[in-house]
Amino acid sequence: MMADHTLKQRHETPEEQKWNIEDLFSDDEAWENAYDQLRQQIPDVNAYKGRLHESANVLLACLETDEKLKESLIPIVTYAQLQLATDGTDAKNQARQGKARALMSEYNQAVAFISSEIIAMSAGTIDAFFNEAPDLYKYDTPIQNILRDQPYALPKESEEILAALGEVHHAPLKIYEQSKSADVTFSPFQDDSGNEYPLSFALYEDKYEFSSKTAVRRNAYETFVDELRRYQNTYASTYNTEVRKQVITSRLRGYASVTDMLLHSQHVTQDIYHQQMDTIYRELAPHMQRYARLKQRVLGLETMTFADIKAPLDPDYEPEISYDEAAKTILEALEVMGSEYVSIMEKGLYDGWVDRADNIGKQTGAFCSSPYGTHPYILLTWTNMMRGTFVLAHELGHAGHFYLANQQQRVGSVRPSTYMIEAPSTMNEMLLARHLLNKAEDVKMKRWVILSLLGTYYHNFVTHLLEGVFQREVYNVAEEGETLTSKKLNELKYDVLSGFWGDALTLDDGAALTWMRQPHYYMGLYPYTYSAGLTASTAVSEKIATEGQPAVDQWLSMLKAGGTMEPIELLKKGGVDMSTSEPISQAVRYVGSLVDELEKSFS
Structure with missing residues (x-):
C-alpha cells in the first residue's frame, strides 16, 4: 500500500x-x-x-x-x-x-x-x-x-x-547543489505495517523527520543515510576542494588565517565570532540535554536516537493549516510592526513572491532571493503542517528587510554583513510565536507554540550553531594541511555532536553524515550567523513587547539602512548591543525557561 x-x-x-x-x-x-x-x-x-x-x-x-x-x-x-x-x-x-x-x-x-x-x-x-x-x-x-x-x-x-x-x-557549490537536486535519489521505505512511502530530501527534512510514528521516523532515517553514504567520498572531495581554495586564497592575500579572511568580509572580529559559538555551545547544551531526556520520557522511547530528536513531543496534537490560513495568521502577528511593514508582507504572501509547490527536482529547504529592482522571491515546500507557518514567516522577514533596503539604498549599499542577516527573519518568527501564545485558548495549543518556538531556537542555536562549530574544526584541520576525507569529516561532525549532546542522545554513524545535507558549508562562515541573528531578534522582540512603537521604529530604521553600517553598529541602531556576551546568555536563558515550561507541562 x-x-x-x-x-x-x-x-x-x-x-x-x-x-x-x-x-x-x-x-x-x-x-x-x-x-x-x-x-x-x-x-x-x-x-x-x-x-x-x-x-x-x-x-x-x-x-x-x-x-x-x-x-x-x-x-x-x-x-x-x-x-x-x-x-x-x-x-x-x-x-x-x-x-x-x-x-x-x-x-x-x-x-x-x-x-x-x-x-x-x-x-x-x-x-x-x-x-x-x-x-x-x-x-x-x-x-x-x-x-x-x-x-x-x-x-x-x-x-x-x-x-x-x-x-x-564556484564549482564546488555548483557540483554539490547539482548532485543533490538531480542525482541523489532515494528508495522508498516501509513502516512496520508494510506501508510504503516515497522518499526525497524534501520529504525527509520537511515531513518524515518530524513524524510522530517512530517506525516511520527511524526507517526513513535509515534509508536516507544509507543513500548519503554512497555519496560521502564524492561530497568530501568536493568540500575539501572548497576549503582548500579558501585556505590557499587566504595565504596568498596575506591573512593571518582563513578564519580571518572569512570574517573580514563579514566585518566581524574573531572575538565576536568565538564568543557567539562558545557561549551557546557551553551554556545551551545542558538545556538541550534536558529537552532530549524529556522527549525520551514522554515518548516512551527506550533509547533517544538522532532520528528522534525532532519527533513531536505531543504526537496526538499536530495542527494542520492551509497556506491561506497561515498567511492570515502571519499578518495578524506582524500588525505590531505597523502598516508599512504589513503591506509588504501582504504583497509577499499574495502577489506571486512565494513558490510553495512540491515537485521532482525542486531544491530542498527554504530561501529568499531579493533581486534589486524587483520584488523578493521565496522558495519553500508547503506541506500543510503548522510548523511551515514559522518557515514562511522567517523567509518573509528576509523579504521585508531587502524590500525596504532596496527602496532606500543604491545597489552597492543594500546588503549588510551576513553576521546580522538572520536577525530580520527570526524577528518575524519571534513575533509570530508571541502572537500565537497570546491567542492560544487551550493547554495543548500553548504547548505546541512553545515547542515551535523551541524549534526555531533548535534550528538556529543547535543545527546551524553546531554547523558553525564543525566548520571551525574543519578550518583548523585544513590550516594544518590535512586532507578532508569523508572519514575525517565524519569524525569531526560526530565529535561536535557528541560534545554537545553528551549521553542524552544515542548517536550512530549516520548522524556524522549530517555535514552532507546543507550547502551552507560552501558559503564561508555563514552557519554561526543564524545564532547571532536570533540572539538579536530575541532581545529586540522583548523590547517591542514592552516599549512598543519606539522599538519598532528603531528596528525598521535598521532594515532600511541596508549595508551602510558595520554589523555591530547596525544592530545597535536596531536596539541591541552584540559586542558583549550578555544578549547571548540572555537568549540561552530564555530557551532554558521554555524547557522549564515544558517540563512542568508534562510533570
Whole structure:
C-alpha cells in the first residue's frame, strides 16, 4: 500500500502554488535578449580601465557605468538561479544557469580593475576626489569596502586572473547543489505495517523527520543515510576542494588565517565570532540535554536516537493549516510592526513572491532571493503542517528587510554583513510565536507554540550553531594541511555532536553524515550567523513587547539602512548591543525557561 504523497513533475503542479517568475522576465526569450544585450554592454566599462586616477569625474563615471551593469546583471542571474531551484532536473534550467554563471564571471573579470585601481590610490587622492565630485558620496559604502581590502589586495593582473576564474571558484557549490537536486535519489521505505512511502530530501527534512510514528521516523532515517553514504567520498572531495581554495586564497592575500579572511568580509572580529559559538555551545547544551531526556520520557522511547530528536513531543496534537490560513495568521502577528511593514508582507504572501509547490527536482529547504529592482522571491515546500507557518514567516522577514533596503539604498549599499542577516527573519518568527501564545485558548495549543518556538531556537542555536562549530574544526584541520576525507569529516561532525549532546542522545554513524545535507558549508562562515541573528531578534522582540512603537521604529530604521553600517553598529541602531556576551546568555536563558515550561507541562 502506497502513502498518498506522490511527487509531481514541475509542469503538473498548480500555477497558484508557483511564484511569478515572469515579473523578472516575461519568458525565456526575454531573458536571452537581456543576456545578449548585457554581454554587449559589459565592454563599456573598459573605457575607464587604467584611468581612475585621472580625475574625480572619471571615477564617478566608471562607478555609474558599473552600477548600471550590476542592475542589469542581477535579474539575469536571479532568473537562472530561481528556475534551476524549482527544477534541477531540467536540462534547459541547467544550461541557463551555466550561461548565467559564465556571464557573472565575464562581468567580474571586466570590473576587477575598479577595486585594484581604487586600492592603488592614496588617501589624499580619495579625499580630494570626494571634494571635487560630491556625487561620489552616493558610492561611499562600496568605496570604503574596497579600501578595507587594501592590505590584502594582490597585484592588479593577479586580481583580474582570479576574477576571470570566478566560475571555476564556484564549482564546488555548483557540483554539490547539482548532485543533490538531480542525482541523489532515494528508495522508498516501509513502516512496520508494510506501508510504503516515497522518499526525497524534501520529504525527509520537511515531513518524515518530524513524524510522530517512530517506525516511520527511524526507517526513513535509515534509508536516507544509507543513500548519503554512497555519496560521502564524492561530497568530501568536493568540500575539501572548497576549503582548500579558501585556505590557499587566504595565504596568498596575506591573512593571518582563513578564519580571518572569512570574517573580514563579514566585518566581524574573531572575538565576536568565538564568543557567539562558545557561549551557546557551553551554556545551551545542558538545556538541550534536558529537552532530549524529556522527549525520551514522554515518548516512551527506550533509547533517544538522532532520528528522534525532532519527533513531536505531543504526537496526538499536530495542527494542520492551509497556506491561506497561515498567511492570515502571519499578518495578524506582524500588525505590531505597523502598516508599512504589513503591506509588504501582504504583497509577499499574495502577489506571486512565494513558490510553495512540491515537485521532482525542486531544491530542498527554504530561501529568499531579493533581486534589486524587483520584488523578493521565496522558495519553500508547503506541506500543510503548522510548523511551515514559522518557515514562511522567517523567509518573509528576509523579504521585508531587502524590500525596504532596496527602496532606500543604491545597489552597492543594500546588503549588510551576513553576521546580522538572520536577525530580520527570526524577528518575524519571534513575533509570530508571541502572537500565537497570546491567542492560544487551550493547554495543548500553548504547548505546541512553545515547542515551535523551541524549534526555531533548535534550528538556529543547535543545527546551524553546531554547523558553525564543525566548520571551525574543519578550518583548523585544513590550516594544518590535512586532507578532508569523508572519514575525517565524519569524525569531526560526530565529535561536535557528541560534545554537545553528551549521553542524552544515542548517536550512530549516520548522524556524522549530517555535514552532507546543507550547502551552507560552501558559503564561508555563514552557519554561526543564524545564532547571532536570533540572539538579536530575541532581545529586540522583548523590547517591542514592552516599549512598543519606539522599538519598532528603531528596528525598521535598521532594515532600511541596508549595508551602510558595520554589523555591530547596525544592530545597535536596531536596539541591541552584540559586542558583549550578555544578549547571548540572555537568549540561552530564555530557551532554558521554555524547557522549564515544558517540563512542568508534562510533570
